[in-house]
Amino acid sequence: MATPENVTMEVEATPEQKLAESHLARNVKFLERGIATAEVHYTHRALRTIFSLRKRLQPDVLAESIAAHVSKSNSQVVADCLHRAAESLGQPRAAGSATKACEPEVCLFLCLLVQLYHLDHNEHERGAQLSDAFVEAALDLQRRTLDPIVSRIIFYCSRFFEVTGRLADARPMLLRALQTATLTNMKETKAMVLTLLLRNYLNYKLYDQAERLAARSSFPTDAPNNLLARYLYYMGRIEAVQLNYSQAQVHLLEATRKAPSTPATAGFQQTVHKIYVIVELLMGNIPERSLFRTPVLKKPLQPYFELAQAVRVGDLSQFQDVVSRYQDQFLKDQVLILVQRLRHNVIKAGIRSISVAYSRISLRDICLKLHLDSEEDAEYIVAKAIRDGVIDATIDHEKGFVKSAEVHNVYGTSDPQHAFDKRITFCLGLYNESVKSMRYPGGDHRKELAYADEAIKRERELAQEIENEEYDSDSDAMDDATDEDL
Structure with a gap:
């Protein structure tokens, strides 16, 4: 009879653990295949499964996977990363059980999963310390094939600092990462770091520093659309605060077009359109009513719809009432400073309608219609509107009235030409971007064509030689027959 000491208790893995292990093994194979073939799309294929994998991620499965990739032949940087990841999961330092060295791509992929585990379990302080070490190790490796993984590790590192309220402490790490990504031509990492730095500066309202960063750095043209949309949104906010409304409008409009229209991106679309509506109003334009009727935007843009109505009518009292009722919402959306600038636009719209x-x-x-304080204020405002070209009128200072000029035909002015030129510029820009995004084959096919031409030429020469040989053999046969007859 077996004693309890002789019985080895083995805990059978649950279906969730088995599924997580199979997903991890499949992703590791994708990464190894990408390393062997030097193809980045295998890495992206492994990263696309992260969000389904993180739902069934368990510390014991992750720790076992880390221990299986630790080897004595690993580099010091890779080994330190894996040991830190295992210790953060409450596991002892992993022994060197792997038969071969773990590639840096696989190591950092496992570190990325550890980051997600700590983020999902609200272990923000531990995750921030661990992420800082991961970023330092990734930047020391400086391999271009690590680009997609490093960009996500840096993103979650910044996220940990933001959640813990220490976003300013992440700035030195981001600046170093920007320098390394620029020198090593890691385009996706550079795009991610630029976006995170702009978000960092805007969080502390450092608009001048953000503008200088954007002016002195170039955003990669072939960056993913999600990063490009976020970068354009941040640039639109910076330009709006810096009074460059026309450039801000272009950036925000491009951000709405680059971002995918899916339920997952509804929050981003709402945030961008809030700034976009304010910029449109500051430029003197009234957004179309269909924009506020979109199901995704209807409820979040309700305060901005009432604001647009007040600006369109030119009622200063209605505008002040809307601002006072939704002041907390505007402050939460970080657009209150832009909304306060609309007061002058409301007055101009009222003067235009008058x-x-x-x-x-x-x-x-x-003065009574616009709810102004005195006639002197009304005279000053009307004079400025005349000088800015808002209205075509004259002021009789002695008698105290304003005389408007006759309304001219709008098609006799240059306004239709400006509108048409604006649309043409947009269409040409869209065409140029489409041409740039096209992929053409390299020069390898020319070698194949040259080889095919040589093969065809050789076949023709061979056919010609065979034909000549047959002709010669026929001639010899005829000569032989003639000799026999003789």
């Missing part, structure tokens, strides 16, 4: 409705009106009536 000049269209009345050919002659007193300054006193303008």
Whole structure:
């Protein structure tokens, strides 16, 4: 009879653990295949399964996978990364059980999974310390094939610092990562770091530093669309605060077009359109009503819809009422400073509607209609509107009235030409981007064509030789027959 000491208790793995192990093994094979063939799309294929894998990620499965890739032949950087990852999961230092050295891509992929585990379990302090070490190790390796994995490790490292309220402490790490990515031509990492630095500066309202960073660095043209959309959004915010409304409008519009229209990106679309509506109003344009009727944007843009109505009508009291009612919302969306600039636009819209409705009106009536403090303020505002070209009118200072000029035909002005030129510029820009994104085959096919031409030429020469040989043999046979007859 077997005693309890002789019985080895083995815990059978659950179906979830088996599924997680199979997914991990499959991703490791993708990474190894990408390393062997030097193809990055295998790495992206492994990274696309992370979000389904993190739902069934368990510390024991992850620790076993880390221990299986630790070997004595590993480099010091890779071994330190794996040991830190195993210790963060509450596991002892892994012994060298692997038969071959772990590639840095596989090592950092496992470190990325450890980051996600700590983030999902709200272990932010431990995750921040661990992520800082992971980033240092990844930057020391400086391998271009690590680009997609390193960019995500840096993103989650910055996320840990942001959640713990120490986003400013991540700035030196991001600046070093930007320098390394630029020198080693890691395009995806550079795009990610630039986006994170802009977010870092905007979080502390350092608009001048963010503008200098964007001016002195170039965003990679072939970066993924999700990074490009976020970068354009941050640039739109910077340009809006710096009073460059036309450039901000272009950036925000491009951000809405680059971002995918899926339920997962609804929050990003809402955030971008909030800034976009304010910029449109600051430029003197009124957004189309269909924008506010979109199901995804209808409820979040309700305060901005009422704001657009107040600006369109030119009612200053209605505008102030909307700002006072939704002040907390505007402050939360970080657009209150832009909303406060709309007061002058509301007054200009009111003056424009008054000049269209009345050919002659007193300054006193303008003061009452626009809810201004005095006639002197009304006179100053009307004079500035005339100088800016908002209205075509004259002021009679002695009698205290404003006389509007006759309304000219809009098609006799240059406004339709400007609108048409704007649309042409957009279409040409879209065409140029489409041409740049096309992929053409390299020069290898030319070698194949040259080889095919040589093969065809050899076949023709061989056929010609065979034909000549047959002709010669026929001639010899005829000569022989003639000799026999003789």
